[in-house]
Each structure stands twice: as C-alpha cells, then as structure tokens.
Amino acid sequence: MDAILDAAAELVAVEGLAAVSMHSLARRARSSIGSLYHFFADREAVLNALRERHLLVMRQITQQLAQTPDALWQQYTAEAVILHLLSPYIAYIRAHADFLVLVNGRVPREDGADFVRTILHVLQLRLPALSSERAADYAAMLHAMAAGAMHVGFEIEPARAEVYMREIPRAMAAYLSQIEASLQADDAGIQEDGK
Incomplete structure (x- = not known):
C-alpha cells in the first residue's frame, strides 16, 4: 500500500493531480491494476489516503512540539520561538512536493486547533x-498568518512557495516581537505609574 501512495505522491509532485489515474498509478507503482483496486476503490480513495498520511505526520509534529520543555519556550527569542514552531512543518513540506497540492485548504479544523493550542501555551508561558x-x-x-500566507501563496503564486516558506517565519517573528515589546512597554508604564 505504501508503494501505491509513494507513486501517487510522485505523480502529484511531478505531473499534478490531473495525472493521477488508477492506470498511471499502477504503472508508476509497478503493480497490477487489480492490486490497486484491492487496496483502493478509486482514485479519490488513493488521494484521500495520501492526504491523511500527510496530515498524520503534521499531527505528530504538533505532538512533538507540545513536548518542548516550558523553559525552552521561555528562554528563546521571539525569532527562535517561531523557528522552533515552524521549522519541522516547513522541512516536511519541502521534502514532500505533493503536500501543498493535496492538503491546501483541506486541513481539518481540529488539526489547526491543536497548532493554535500549542501557540497559546507558548504565549501564556512567555x-x-x-x-x-x-x-x-x-x-x-x-x-x-502561517496558514493564510501558505494558502494564498499556493493559490496565487505556487512557483514562489519557497519564498513564502522563507518569509512567513520572519513575519510571524516580527509580530511576536512587537506583541512582546508592547506588553513590556505597558508593564514599564504601569510600574512607572505605581511609583
């Protein structure tokens, strides 16, 4: 079954979704068409299984990030926080050229919520x-910022996906830095008023 999914990933990455058919998958996987139908009812079932395989890895990354010691989140700079949060996802996307084609706009709400909970935990610590x-x-x-920029980048300028992956962390780090600086300024003003 993995060979079939790997073949589907290659087809999507090299030739696009339109190139994926049960016959093209059988050729790419060096399998009989009957073997394909043994595992998958149709092309959509293959694509859904491949999409789910990607989303499973994304969930595992989120779970690993949740295991980051609180002290690390607190001692990191804003830039380091964002890099620690995004680098595993970006590395995976770079290694799997079919990912954005398959998953763009189709991330289950609970997966996004898990990532938001991780960010929320980090903010509460910091x-x-x-x-x-x-x-x-x-x-x-x-x-x-992360999900929207990747979605817009993929939809409007897919050839520039690498630029978006490079610049999204910079934008997010600037945003986090600004939040932290404004709160520190607010704290300093409160302390000044309290004297």
Missing part, C-alpha cells in the same frame, strides 16, 4: 500577565 482572551487572539492571528 507573557503570563496577558489575559486569556488576548492570548487567544494573538494565537489565532499567528496561526492565520
């Missing part, structure tokens, strides 16, 4: 005085 509501707003915005 900015303990931040209200839960504001932390949730900032976490949602950080997620939207």
Whole structure:
C-alpha cells in the first residue's frame, strides 16, 4: 500500500493531480491494476489516503512540539520561538512536493486547533500577565498568518512557495516581537505609574 501512495505522491509532485489515474498509478507503482483496486476503490480513495498520511505526520509534529520543555519556550527569542514552531512543518513540506497540492485548504479544523493550542501555551508561558482572551487572539492571528500566507501563496503564486516558506517565519517573528515589546512597554508604564 505504501508503494501505491509513494507513486501517487510522485505523480502529484511531478505531473499534478490531473495525472493521477488508477492506470498511471499502477504503472508508476509497478503493480497490477487489480492490486490497486484491492487496496483502493478509486482514485479519490488513493488521494484521500495520501492526504491523511500527510496530515498524520503534521499531527505528530504538533505532538512533538507540545513536548518542548516550558523553559525552552521561555528562554528563546521571539525569532527562535517561531523557528522552533515552524521549522519541522516547513522541512516536511519541502521534502514532500505533493503536500501543498493535496492538503491546501483541506486541513481539518481540529488539526489547526491543536497548532493554535500549542501557540497559546507558548504565549501564556512567555507573557503570563496577558489575559486569556488576548492570548487567544494573538494565537489565532499567528496561526492565520502561517496558514493564510501558505494558502494564498499556493493559490496565487505556487512557483514562489519557497519564498513564502522563507518569509512567513520572519513575519510571524516580527509580530511576536512587537506583541512582546508592547506588553513590556505597558508593564514599564504601569510600574512607572505605581511609583
């Protein structure tokens, strides 16, 4: 079954979704058409299985990030936080050229929510005085920056996906830095007023 999914990934990456048919998959996988139908009812079943394989890895990355020690999240710079959050995802996307074609716009809501929860945890560690509501707003915005920019980049300029993967962390780090700086300034103003 993995050979079939690997063949589908190659076809999508090299020739696009339109090139994927049960016959082209059988040729690419060096398998009989009957073997293909033994595992998958049709082309959509193959693509759904391949999509799910990618999403499973994304979930595993999110789970691994959740295991990051709290002290690391607290000691990282804003840039390091964002790189630690995004680098595993970006590395996976770069290694799997079919990923964006298959998954773009199709990430289950709960997967996005898991990533937002990770960001929220990081924000609460780094900015303990931040209200839960504001932390949730900032976490949602950080997620939207990553997911939205990749979606727009893929839909409008797929040939520039590498530029988006390079620049999204920079934009997110600037946003996080600005949040942290403004909260530090607010804290300094409160302390000044309290004297």
